[in-house]
Amino acid sequence: MPTATLRGAKSGVNYFMDGFRLIRQPGIRTFVFVPLTINLVLFAGALWFAVGELQALFNWMDAQLPDYLGWLDILLWPLAIITLLVVMAFVFSSVMNWLSAPFNGLLAEKVEQKLTGKALNSGTTVDLIKDLPRILGREWLKLKYYLPRALLFLLLFWIPILGQTVAPILWFLFSAWMMAIQYCDYPFDNHKVPFKDMRFALGNTKGSAMSFGATVTLFSMIPIVNFIVMPVAICGATAMWVDKYREAYRHPVIAPE
Template sequence: MTQKLSPPSQGKSGVNYFLDGFGLIRRKGLRTFVFIPLMINLLLFAAVIYVAVGQLDVLFNWMNAQLPEYLSWLNFLLWPLAVTTMLVMLAFVFSSVMNWLAAPFNGLLAEKVEQLLTGKPMNTGSGMDVVKDLPRILGREWIKLKYYLPRALVFLLLFLVPMVGQTLAPILWFLFSAWMMAIQYCDYPFDNHKVSFKDMRFALNQTRGSSFSFGATVTLFSMIPVVNFIVMPVAICGATAMWVDKYREAYRNPLVSPE
C-alpha cells in the first residue's frame, strides 16, 4: 500500500460545504447533470408510491371484509399509521436503490463540479467509456454496502437492549448515519481519481470534524420532506468542493494499489 500524505487542514466546516452545494447545483454547466438523476429520482419514487398505496388499498379492503362493522372506525386509525410506516421504509430502501441507479450520474456530476471549481479539465472519456466503467462503479457501491450492513445491524440491535441501549442507540445511530453520509457522497470525487475505498475512509477520518458535520447536515436535510429530493445532488456538489479544498492536492495523482 502506497503511503498517502495527510490531507491539508482547512478551517471551513462540513456544514458550509453542504450549504455551498445549493449554490453549485444552480451553476451553468452543472444543471443537466443535476436534472437527470433528480428526474429519475422523482419518477421512480412516484411510481413506487403509486404501487405501494394501491397495495395498501387492497390490504385494507381485505381487512374490512374480515372485521365486523362496529370496528370500521379502525380505518381512520390504521391508515395514517400504515402510510407513515410505508413512507419511512420506502425512504430507506429507495435511497439505497437510488445510490445504485444514480451512481454513474453522480460520478459525472462530481467530475463536472471539480472541473468547474479548479478550472482544470479531468481526463474524461466518451459516453461509451462510462458504460464500460459501470462494473467498477457498481462494484464500488457494493463495497460501500458491505461496509454499511454489518455495522448498521449492530447499531439496530442496540435498540433492543433495555434502558441503556434504548437511550444510547438513537444517538449512536445518528452518528453512524452521519459518518455513512460522508462516506457515501465524498466517495464520488475520490473514486473519480481511483483512490481506494480504504484510503478514502482514512482521509475522512483524518478530518473527522468536517466529515461528521458534513454527514450530520446531510442526514438532517434528508429528513425534511420535499427538500430530501434534492439532497443527493446538493451533497455531491458540497462533497466535491470539500475534496477540492481538503484532499485533492494529496490524492490527485495516487499510485493505486489493489484493495
C-alpha cells in the same frame, strides 16, 4: 500515503448547504436533472403500487370491523401514508445510490470542473461504460463496509437500557459517518483514490466529515426534501474535496500494504 490538507475553515454543514447553490449552476443542472428524474419516476411508480396495495388492505380491514369503528380510517390513512413515504424514502435512497452511481460520478466531475476551472479528462461515454464495473464495484465496497457494522449497531438496540439510551446516539453517529463516506467517495473515486485511502482522509478531518454526514442524515429524514439530498450532498462533498483533499489526492494513490 498522502494526508488531507486542512485548507479552509468551513464546516461540513457549510459544505452541504453550498450544495443547494451548486445544483442550480449552469452546466451542472443537467447532471442533477437526469438522476433526479429517474428517481422521481421510479418512486412515483412504486408509490402508486404501494398505495393500491394499502387500499386493498384497508378494504379488507373495513370488512372485518363493525360499522361503529369506521372512523378509524380517518386516523389510520394519514399515519399509513406518512409511514409509507418515510420507509420508501429510505429504501429508495439506498437503491438509487446503485442506479445513479455513474451519473453521480459525472455530477461530481462537473462540479469539480466548475470550482477549479480544470477538466478531469475522464474520457468519452464509451470510457464511462467501460468504467461501470469499477463504479459498481466501488458501491459494493461501501456496502460490504456498511452491512457488518450496521448489524453490530442494530444489535445494541436489543440490549436493555443500552438499547434505549446509548444505541440511538451511536446509530446516528454511524449513519453520519456512512453518509460522509457515501457522498465524499464520488470525487475521490473520480481520481482513482482507493477506498481505504478515502476513509483515511475523512478520518483525518473527522470534524468536517461528521458534521457533513450528520447534516445529510437529518435532511434525508425529511420526506419529499430527501429527493434532492443526493445531488446536493454530492455537490457539497465535491466542494469539500476541492478545499480539503484535492491537492494531496489529485493523482492516483497506491495504498500501502
